Amino acid sequence: MNDNIEIRGASENNLKHIDVTIPKGKLVVFAGVSGSGKSSLAFDTVAVESEREWQQSYPLFLRNKMPHYDRPKVDEIRNLTPAIVVDQRAIGANTRSTVGTAVDVAPLLRLLFSRVGEPSAGGSMAYSFNHPAGMCPDCTGVGERLExxxxxxxxxxxxxxxxxxxxxxxxxxxxxxxxxxxxxxxxxxxxxxxxxxxxxxxxxxxxxxxxxxxxxxxxxxxxxxxxxxxxxxxxxxxxxxxxxxxxxxxxxxxxxxxxxxxxxxxxxxx
Structure with a gap:
C-alpha cells in the first residue's frame, strides 16, 4: 500500500490548483493564516472525497438515505483511505447525547440493524432510544432512573x-x-x-x-x-x-x- 495520499490540482474554494502529498500514519497539521485554504483542503477536499468514495460501496437504497456529496474540485486524489471528521463544536450536555448521536453514526447503525439484523426488531425506529417504538417505557430511553x-x-x-x-x-x-x-x-x-x-x-x-x-x-x-x-x-x-x-x-x-x-x-x- 502506498504510504502517501497524493492530491493533484486541488481548486476547492480559495485553493489555487495546488498539489499536496500527505504521509499516512503520521500526525499532519495544515497550518496557515485565515483564508489560506486549510479547511478547504482538509474538509472540503480530502474528507468529502473520502466520504463520497465510501458511499459508492453501499447499495443504492442506502446511498439514497445518506447525505449527498459532489466530487470536490480536484484533478486527482490517489491512495485515499476512509476519513473521520471530528466536529469542532462543543458537544451539548443533553442527557440523550451519546457518542453515536454526536458523530451521526447512530442513524446509520439503526438503518443497518433494521435491514440486515437477524432476528429483526422491526424498522429503524425500533432501534432508536429517542423514539417510542424503541425506547424503554420506564426510563424513556435515558438508561437511568431518578428516584x-x-x-x-x-x-x-x-x-x-x-x-x-x-x-x-x-x-x-x-x-x-x-x-x-x-x-x-x-x-x-x-x-x-x-x-x-x-x-x-x-x-x-x-x-x-x-x-x-x-x-x-x-x-x-x-x-x-x-x-x-x-x-x-x-x-x-x-x-x-x-x-x-x-x-x-x-x-x-x-x-x-x-x-x-x-x-x-x-x-x-x-
Whole structure:
C-alpha cells in the first residue's frame, strides 16, 4: 500500500490548483493564516472525497438515505483511505447525547440493524432510544432512573403555612396554595402530627379528585385546580423531563432531592 495520499490540482474554494502529498500514519497539521485554504483542503477536499468514495460501496437504497456529496474540485486524489471528521463544536450536555448521536453514526447503525439484523426488531425506529417504538417505557430511553428521596421533601416540625415542603417551587408562589388550601389538609398543623391518611394525601394525592381554589394575586380571580400530591407532581414536572435547560440553581435543588441509578427495567441499555 502506498504510504502517501497524493492530491493533484486541488481548486476547492480559495485553493489555487495546488498539489499536496500527505504521509499516512503520521500526525499532519495544515497550518496557515485565515483564508489560506486549510479547511478547504482538509474538509472540503480530502474528507468529502473520502466520504463520497465510501458511499459508492453501499447499495443504492442506502446511498439514497445518506447525505449527498459532489466530487470536490480536484484533478486527482490517489491512495485515499476512509476519513473521520471530528466536529469542532462543543458537544451539548443533553442527557440523550451519546457518542453515536454526536458523530451521526447512530442513524446509520439503526438503518443497518433494521435491514440486515437477524432476528429483526422491526424498522429503524425500533432501534432508536429517542423514539417510542424503541425506547424503554420506564426510563424513556435515558438508561437511568431518578428516584425521589422522599424524606428530603418535608420538615416534619413545621406546618404547611410555615414552609414544611422543602422544595422551593412548591413552597412559594401559587403552588404553595395547592397544598395550603386543600380542604383535606390543615395548613396550621405540624406535619409530624398528621394522620397516616393526611400524610398519604400530602404525598401521593387524595383518593377522590379534589379541586383546590387558588386566588390570583394580580386579578383576584379564583381558579379551581385539581389537587396533585407532592410526589407525583414532582416526578411529573421535574423528573420526567430534561432539566438541563432550567436555571443551574434549580437544577442543583432538584438533584438534591433525587438519587440517580441505572434503570431497573433495561439495566441502562436502552
Amino acid at each position: 425521589l428521596i422522599e424524606e428530603s421533601m418535608f420538615d416534619p416540625d413545621k406546618t404547611l403555612a410555615e414552609g414544611a415542603i422543602l422544595f422551593s417551587q412548591f413552597s412559594a408562589g401559587w403552588q404553595t396554595h395547592l397544598y395550603q388550601n386543600n380542604p383535606l389538609l390543615d395548613p396550621d398543623k405540624k406535619l409530624r402530627d398528621f394522620t397516616s391518611e393526611e400524610w398519604d394525601t400530602l404525598k401521593y394525592g387524595s383518593k377522590e379528585p379534589v379541586k383546590v381554589g387558588i386566588k390570583s394575586n394580580n386579578t383576584g380571580r379564583v381558579d379551581m385546580v385539581e389537587y396533585e400530591g407532592v410526589f407525583p407532581r414532582f416526578e411529573r414536572v421535574y423528573m420526567k423531563r430534561d432539566i438541563t435547560k432550567l436555571k443551574k440553581g434549580l437544577q442543583d435543588e432538584i438533584m438534591s432531592h433525587v438519587r440517580r441509578g441505572a434503570c431497573r427495567t433495561c439495566g441502562g441499555r436502552d
